[in-house]
Amino acid sequence: MNASAHPLRLPQPDALAVSLRDVTRRFSGRSVLGPLSLDFAAGEFVALIGRSGSGKSTLLRAIAGLDDGVEGEGRLTVPADRSVLFQDSRLLPWKTVLQNVVFGLHAEGSDERGKRALADVGLAGREAAWPNALSGGEQQRVALARSLVRQPRLLLADEPFGALDALTRIRMHDLLFRLIRQHRPTVLLVTHDVDEAIKLADRVLVMDEGRIVVDRPVSLAHPRAKDAGFDVLRGELLAALGVTDTI
Amino acid sequence: MSDQSHALIATAYSAPFAAIAGVPAQAHPFPPAQRKLPKLAPGRLPTGAILFGPVALVVLWELASVTGWLSPKFLAAPSTALFTGFELLQSGTLAEHFLASARRAYLGLGIGVAIGLLLALASGLSRIGEASIDGLVQIKRAIPTLALIPLAILWLGIGEAMKVALIASSVFVPIYINTHAALRGIDIRHVELARSVGLTRGAFLREVALPGALPGFFTGLRLAVTTCWTALVVLEQINTSQGIGYLMNRARDYGQTDIIVVGLAIYAVLGLGSDFAVRLWERKALSYRKALAS
Numbered sequence: 001m002n003a004s005a006h007p008l009r010l011p012q013p014d015a016l017a018v019s020l021r022d023v024t025r026r027f028s029g030r031s032v033l034g035p036l037s038l039d040f041a042a043g044e045f046v047a048l049i050g051r052s053g054s055g056k057s058t059l060l061r062a063i064a065g066l067d068d069g070v071e072g073e074g075r076l077t078v079p080a081d082r083s084v085l086f087q088d089s090r091l092l093p094w095k096t097v098l099q100n101v102v103f104g105l106h107a108e109g110s111d112e113r114g115k116r117a118l119a120d121v122g123l124a125g126r127e128a129a130w131p132n133a134l135s136g137g138e139q140q141r142v143a144l145a146r147s148l149v150r151q152p153r154l155l156l157a158d159e160p161f162g163a164l165d166a167l168t169r170i171r172m173h174d175l176l177f178r179l180i181r182q183h184r185p186t187v188l189l190v191t192h193d194v195d196e197a198i199k200l201a202d203r204v205l206v207m208d209e210g211r212i213v214v215d216r217p218v219s220l221a222h223p224r225a226k227d228a229g230f231d232v233l234r235g236e237l238l239a240a241l242g243v244t245d246t247i
Numbered sequence: 248m249s250d251q252s253h254a255l256i257a258t259a260y261s262a263p264f265a266a267i268a269g270v271p272a273q274a275h276p277f278p279p280a281q282r283k284l285p286k287l288a289p290g291r292l293p294t295g296a297i298l299f300g301p302v303a304l305v306v307l308w309e310l311a312s313v314t315g316w317l318s319p320k321f322l323a324a325p326s327t328a329l330f331t332g333f334e335l336l337q338s339g340t341l342a343e344h345f346l347a348s349a350r351r352a353y354l355g356l357g358i359g360v361a362i363g364l365l366l367a368l369a370s371g372l373s374r375i376g377e378a379s380i381d382g383l384v385q386i387k388r389a390i391p392t393l394a395l396i397p398l399a400i401l402w403l404g405i406g407e408a409m410k411v412a413l414i415a416s417s418v419f420v421p422i423y424i425n426t427h428a429a430l431r432g433i434d435i436r437h438v439e440l441a442r443s444v445g446l447t448r449g450a451f452l453r454e455v456a457l458p459g460a461l462p463g464f465f466t467g468l469r470l471a472v473t474t475c476w477t478a479l480v481v482l483e484q485i486n487t488s489q490g491i492g493y494l495m496n497r498a499r500d501y502g503q504t505d506i507i508v509v510g511l512a513i514y515a516v517l518g519l520g521s522d523f524a525v526r527l528w529e530r531k532a533l534s535y536r537k538a539l540a541s
């Protein structure tokens with residue numbers, strides 16, 4: 001009866017993973033989000049970009065259910081097994097790396113799964129290390145392992161690579177992409193980086209003043225090189241962000 | 248002479264250019280001799296160097312006594328005190344009084360720490376607890392322990408209970424203040440993480456709130472240990488028939504400055520020893536703070 005270590009969860013193409021209907025959020029009366037209606041298909045990788053203060057984090061936190069106390073209404077349908085990847089790695093300093101990965105898991109065999117998740121992010125052998133002894137990039141990889149060991153149906157990531165240097169960020173993109181492929185969770189990735197969005201996502205949303213102003217599928221083949229198709233999309237998205245200077 | 252220095256300067260300036268041009272540069276000392284930067288902060292002391300001051304004081308003190316400049320009526324020589332201490336130790340007197348003092352101090356410390364911790368948890372983890380407890384502790388904090396002695400004597404008599412109670416009542420304050428502050432200052436990002444992984448309240452307390460408050464508790468404990476000895480010294484001056492304080496008081500009546508010095512030395516050793524023990528424990532419990540690149 002024991003589930004195998006990596007139960008196969010076949011993506012159901014028609015299933016909706018996330019559905020928002022007329023969702024709004026306000027901070028002290030000021031409308032910050034919506035009204036917004038949005039659907040994500042199961043297994044879809046959605047990137048959300050938009051200028052600072054446009055409401056990206058507010059949307060992500062609403063979907064994550066981390067925004068109680070915030071005014072607003074609307075109907076949200078979200079899978080219960082979701083995990084959040086924050087901009088900071090948010091590791092508990094008094095727990096070892098492995099304890100951080102399996103934080104909140106109690107099922108039998110969690111440690112084994114945690115170790116495998118650590119190996120997946122290239123940190124095998126560092127199970128017993130304290131988070132303080134890891135570099136920033138390594139800490140974020142532990143956070144990624146913590147998110148993925150739960151095999152969530154929905155992964156919510158708010159600028160998870162924003163604090164990393166360019167080289168580490170590219171490595172993290174590849175890692176995330178590879179790991180996502182194993183279980184195909186629905187992903188919402190908030191990012192400032194247009195290239196990151198185009199490189200990874202099946203669909204890019206551009207948000208402005210709490211509304212989605214561009215909703216654009218990305219049909220380029222993987223792995224995505226910076227070719228002509230890439231540049232066209234990039235120009236389009238930058239224009240939507242109000243950036244005219246295309247380099 | 249002037250020619251030579253001129254030549255030196257010329258080499259120094261031309262060498263980099265020569266190297267760039269592909270001409271092998273003259274052999275230069277490496278690393279290049281540098282003018283030393285002024286040290287702005289004093290360097291770290293080698294281990295044990297902290298003992299220099301105390302040792303120097305004892306030596307001067309001994310010299311002053313030997314030369315007769317310091318009368319034993321005024322202050323006994325360290326060597327005399329050492330000898331007296333050894334005698335008291337052999338006769339068993341010292342052990343008896345030492346144990347009496349240590350029992351008082353550690354009983355008061357233990358009770359005070361337990362009370363401080365319980366109050367801090369009640370007040371740090373519930374609003375009703377904070378509303379009922381915090382104000383009272385702040386008021387208690389403003390009242391010096393000494394001022395409570397008359398009331399404590401009326402309530403508990405002049406025996407051990409009064410002394411232990413007063414030590415505990417002065418010890419619980421720093422424990423409470425620091426643990427409570429740490430519980431209140433819990434990192435909101437950790438709370439969010441706990442919620443996002445679906446932690447129960449019990450698990451949250453065990454795995455996030457309490458470990459997060461541990462550094463605060465240790466800060467409180469180190470203060471509490473000091474407070475405990477201070478309170479002990481004051482309390483042992485009143486009506487005791489046992490304890491280091493009693494020993495010293497009696498010695499004063501007989502003008503035995505050597506025994507007074509022994510008493511002071513024991514207080515110092517106990518205080519330092521306790522602080523050291525707490526620090527050791529703290530370092531072990533909070534070892535995760537050290538970032539060792541392994």
Ligand SMILES: Nc1ncnc2c1ncn2[C@@H]1O[C@H](COP(=O)(O)OP(=O)(O)OP(=O)(O)O)[C@@H](O)[C@H]1O
Pocket residue numbers: 027028032050051052053054055056057058059
């Ligand atoms: N707790 C809060 N209280 C009041 N206003 C808030 C709060 N959180 C966010 N806001 C406001 O809501 C708006 C949207 O914020 P949000 O954090 O969603 O932006 P963002 O798109 O994530 O920006 P960034 O790219 O800088 O992270 C901003 O104007 C912000 O000032």
Ligand SMILES: [Mg+2]
Pocket residue numbers: 056057058158
């Ligand atoms: Mg944000």
